[in-house]
Amino acid sequence: MKHTLSVLVENKPGVLTRVASLFARRGFNIDSLAVGTTEDPTISRMTIVVSADETALEQITKQLYKLINVLKVQDLDPGDMIDRELVLYKVSALPERRHEIIEIANVFRAKIVDVGRASLTIEATGTGDKLAAMEDLLRAYGIKELARTGKIALARGSRDA
Template identity: 70%
Template sequence: MKHILSVLVENKPGVLSRVTGMVSRRGFNIDSLSVGPTEDPTMSRITIIVKADELAYEQLTKQLNKLISVFKITDLTDVAAIERELVLFKVNAAPDRRNEIIEIANVFRAKIVDVGRSSLTIEATGDESKLKGMEDLFRAYGIKEITRTGKIAMSRASKDA
């Protein structure tokens, strides 16, 4: 099963290395990893996606909690969460086909961020299925390059609040 962990850690050198090292030493492959500062400049949030059964996942979270630099682990796997990735597509774009590519980008609410003689670079954010759909459509034109971030996630606001 795929698990999404949001790990709040100290914003200090070496913390990311200790967290990812512990995950890999336990035999997990990290499917996605994203790190960035939080609203508190002394803290960073690491979003990790790993595949693990329940027993192995429980051991992993216990080991992470033992690290001094880790303040809080939130499992976003089974809660209402907002998940997003960022992707840049560099697509072959002959002048007579550019309008088609731009229309596809518009349908997906993506942005054209660079125009070259023979290519367009498109920036898009969304969930995995949206980005996969865009990739499938752009393949018909020829994708020169794809760059993708790791997934970030945050729990949704409670409707009661």
């Protein structure tokens, strides 16, 4: 089962290495990891997606807490979180097919951010499901390159109201 962990860490050199190497050496698999500073510049948030059962998740959480630089670990409830990912797709697009691709991008509220002689680059944000659906459609035209940020997430506002 996939879990989205929101981990607050001190914004210090080497913290990412500590977290990533903990997952590796304890045999936990990271599906995605995104990191950036928070409203407090001394603190970073890591959003880590892992596949793990309950026992493994408990062990991951406890091991994370053992790292001195880790402040808080939250397993976000999928029904009560906002999660987003940003993807850039560079799609093969000869002039005669550009229109179709732009239409797909519009349907998904994605933006065309670069136009080349034989390609379009699309910027899309959304949940995993939405992006997967869009990717599936774009694949028919040929995806030349793809870059994704990994998921970021926050618990919904009602939680801390």
